[in-house]
Amino acid sequence: MxxxxxxxxxxxxxxxxxxRGAKNFVSKAMVAALLGESPSELRNVPDIRDVAVVTGLLSLHGVKVDADSEAGTLSMDPTDVESAHVADIDAHAGASRIPILFCGPLLHRLGEAFIPDLGGCRIGDRPIDYHLEILRQFGAVVEKREAGIHITAPQRLRGTKISLPYPSVGATEQLLLTAVRAEGVTELSNAAIEPEIMDLIAVLQKMGAIISVDTDRVIRIEGVDRLEGYRHTALxxxxxxxxxxxxxxxxxxxxxxxxxxxxxxxxxxxxxxxxxxxxxxxxxxxxxxxxxxxxxxxxxxxxxxxxxxxxxxxxxxxxxxxxxxxxxxxxxxxxxxxxxxxxxxxxxxxxxxxxxxxxxxxxxxxxxxxxxxxxxxxxxxxxxxxxxxxxxxxxxxxxxxxxxxxxxxxxxxxxxxxxxxxxxxxxxxxxxxxxxxxxx
CATH class of the missing domain: 3.65.10.10 (Enolpyruvate transferase domain)
Structure with a gap:
């Protein structure tokens, strides 16, 4: 039907x-909650399907999510983050490409992540190559399997220096969500600087991240050992x-x-x-x-x-x-x-x-x-x-x-x-x- x-x-x-809050920001801020050691609260959240998809994925990974759709608020408690079953992730992934952005936070929290085949709008080539290469440069091991891609971090991820061939929003988000808890300094050249990216940086800074943005599209992140939850109102x-x-x-x-x-x-x-x-x-x-x-x-x-x-x-x-x-x-x-x-x-x-x-x-x-x-x-x-x-x-x-x-x-x-x-x-x-x- x-x-x-x-x-x-x-x-x-x-x-x-x-x-209400921007679709292209809210889902990423929800993923960022995985990085915190304490609960986060996001306000001005729209009642849209993408939010429901990310809520489901967070819940599969042990995040307790309380939503008030009328007030537009989400409370997310990542205290008990755990690995999710592949079949469950796959059932949620068809309507969204957001699972790729779970990788960095899950590698920090659990040492592994899984990406099923990704969905999304068919408006052109949106390869995940940027994302996988970024994760490899941080030290992650990427293994392609029949049902998707399995990624592991044998040791703590390390800061790196990356220059994007195109200022991809998704690749910039991937780097931010991975670099904030990686060891050392990460530098990204030719980064995307959309308002939604800047709002995500504001969220990460509230959590304890150290991030600077230069006028020449260069973003530098100094990795930290621990991040806390945040309280934020979406643009x-x-x-x-x-x-x-x-x-x-x-x-x-x-x-x-x-x-x-x-x-x-x-x-x-x-x-x-x-x-x-x-x-x-x-x-x-x-x-x-x-x-x-x-x-x-x-x-x-x-x-x-x-x-x-x-x-x-x-x-x-x-x-x-x-x-x-x-x-x-x-x-x-x-x-x-x-x-x-x-x-x-x-x-x-x-x-x-x-x-x-x-x-x-x-x-x-x-x-x-x-x-x-x-x-x-x-x-x-x-x-x-x-x-x-x-x-x-x-x-x-x-x-x-x-x-x-x-x-x-x-x-x-x-x-x-x-x-x-x-x-x-x-x-x-x-x-x-x-x-x-x-x-x-």
Whole structure:
């Protein structure tokens, strides 16, 4: 059975919603609790599937987790950490790639870790090679088995010096979670420095870690023998906020997003304004609205922070179908992130995708036959369609298109959106959308 959402489109979204902690941070902060010798408390936690997956994995490893989903708080007691059964880990891993980040903390606590086959959104190659190589350089022994990968630490992990070929968020998180209790100093060059990474560093520092971040993307960690628990309030989810902002723009609406701040969204806000949207930054959130008149086409290139975030690209492309002229979007982070445009073309959008690097400099995908550039011509009216959700962000983008389209769309596989958007149907209804949920 697959969940579907019936969307009667053509109505501008208007009203207020609230976002809670960032999906891309909260799950990593939960893993960090494994490193402590005392309980941790995380606040502003969203009620999403990824949190449930990590909660299950922590519980399998003996961490006592108490959750108050209404208050958005998690208490995690890692006092009795233990090895989990392979079959149990595998049962939880299909919906998330988070098990790879358990390795460093479990090697410190238990001397071993196991990684089953990993799931996650199919938006491009997300190899775990970076992660395994990082663990090897710390002194871990990696053994591939039929059901997954078994990793052991025959002795205490040792600090190392690593330079990433690309500032990977996941690899940077892996290094941080491993280095903080490794012996000696670790240096990471070409590190990711996204706001979610910085919030994870703040959590680790609260626990007793010694971490410095230089302006040239170099992170240095001095390993310590012991870490304690933490108390922390997660930063707001800037990806979800931008998704609702794009929905307001695409539908001609007016949406106030509470719980998100300006600093992590400054690059998005600049682009939102260039397209023709307007916003008002307040102490408790940001209001986004379509001021009327024509939207403007743009040239856009995704990039690692502080550039335009890849997760902002897909929702914004839907809004660009309503802009006057030709927009060019060059995706440099994930090579297969334009697969979602096929459904948009079926709804009336004029979008071509190309293998060439368009609208900017060459990138690492330019000679590898990936369709990673898009040309969007508009404005084009959208009409209802039957849609299959391909991945988390692409799925929400399809949902935006259905909201902007004339007629009633059937969006299949909508349960995938639950991974990263807390109570999104309730929020849609609060904004005046005409939606109903069913199953097929």
């Amino acid at each position: 697959s969940d579907v959402l019936y969307v009667d489109g053509g109505t501008p979204l208007n009203g207020s919603i609230r976002v 707001g989810d800037r990806i979800e906020a931008a998704s609702w902002a794009s929905a307001a723009l695409a539908t001609g609406g007016d949406v106030f997003v509470a719980g998100v701040g300006q600093p992590g969204m400054m690059t998005f806000l600049n682009v939102f304004r260039k397209v023709g949207g307007q916003f008002d930054v307040r102490d408790d959130g940001i209001r986004f609205w379509h001021p009327g008149g024509r939207l403007r086409s743009i040239v856009l290139e995704t990039e690692v922070h502080p550039g335009f975030m890849t997760d902002w690209q897909q929702p914004l492309v839907v809004a660009l179908t309503q802009a006057t002229g030709v927009s060019i979007v060059h995706e440099t982070v994930y090579e297969n992130r334009f697969g979602f445009t096929e459904a948009l073309r079926g709804m009336g959008a004029t979008i071509q995708v190309y293998r060439e690097c368009l609208g900017g400099g060459t990138c690492r995908f330019g000679q590898r036959n990936f369709k990673h550039s898009a040309v969007v011509s508009g404005p084009t009216p959208l009409h209802a369609a039957d849609i299959e959700v391909p991945d988390l962000r692409g799925g929400f983008s399809h949902l935006i298109a259905a909201l902007a389209a004339t007629g009633t769309s059937t969006v299949r596989g909508i349960d995938l959106i639950d991974r990263g958007y807390e109570h999104f149907q309730d929020k849609l209804e609060a904004l005046g959308a005409n939606v109903s949920r069913g199953s097929l």
